[in-house]
Amino acid sequence: MKVRVTVMLKDGVLDPQGKAVEHALHVLDFKNVGxxxxxxxIDLELSESDPxxxxxxxxxxxxxxxxxLVIEDFAAEVVEE
Amino acid sequence: MKVRVTVMLKDGVLDPQGKAVEHALHVLDFKNVGxxxxxxxIDLELSESDPxxxxxxxxxxxxxxxxxLVIEDFAAEVVEE
Structure with a gap:
């Protein structure tokens, strides 16, 4: 079974990488990006049959x-049985 | 509207970071991880109302x-209207 764990910075934690991408998208003329x-x-292949x-x-x-966990939140979901 | 772009290495492209995490999980006694x-x-806030x-x-x-695109695939999905 494949489980996907998504890890994001918590709201309020500065994301310099995101800011850099935002700037680059504006330079590339994608103006409606906020x-x-x-x-x-992280995609994990688990030998487990129960979701x-x-x-x-x-x-x-x-x-x-x-x-x-100090600066990040995560969520796990089954993506493939 | 919030759109999430997920970027993964293509199947068959070696993922050393994934291998390192796999090894670390085994060391931590998570034995059923393959x-x-x-x-x-990449979560994008777009000023666009049409999904x-x-x-x-x-x-x-x-x-x-x-x-x-040489080594990665991507998928985009609306996560928040």
Whole structure:
């Protein structure tokens, strides 16, 4: 089962990478872009058949390693049974 | 309208960062993790009210700047009206 963990900076935490992309998009003439925030996704292939248990495990992994909970939020979802 | 662009390495392209995370998860005793792939998400705030047009614009931005089409695939989806 494939589980996707999405990690984003918390609201209010400055995102310099997002600001740089926002600026670059404006330079490229994409004028209707406002705020840009950048995060990461971690796709985990788990040997687990129960979706609920897979999510629980992915959450544990996120808390232990994948996300920095001081400045980041995360969410896990099953993307492929 | 908020559009999320997800950029992942194409299948078959080596993902050393994913391999490192996979190894770290095994060290942390998460034994049922198989393949790990890492990508990024770009959340764009667009001043656009039509979801279809917003997706078209996000795709253009992905092709112009956000993704490296030689080694990466991307997908855009509306996450907030």
């Amino acid at each position: 705020d840009v925030r950048i995060g990461r996704v 609920a248990r897979a999510i629980v495990q992915a959450n544990e992994m996120a808390r232990a390693l994948l996300a920095n | 393949d790990v792939r890492i990508g990024r998400v 279809a047009r917003a997706i078209v614009q996000a795709n253009e931005m992905a092709r112009a700047l956000l993704a490296n």
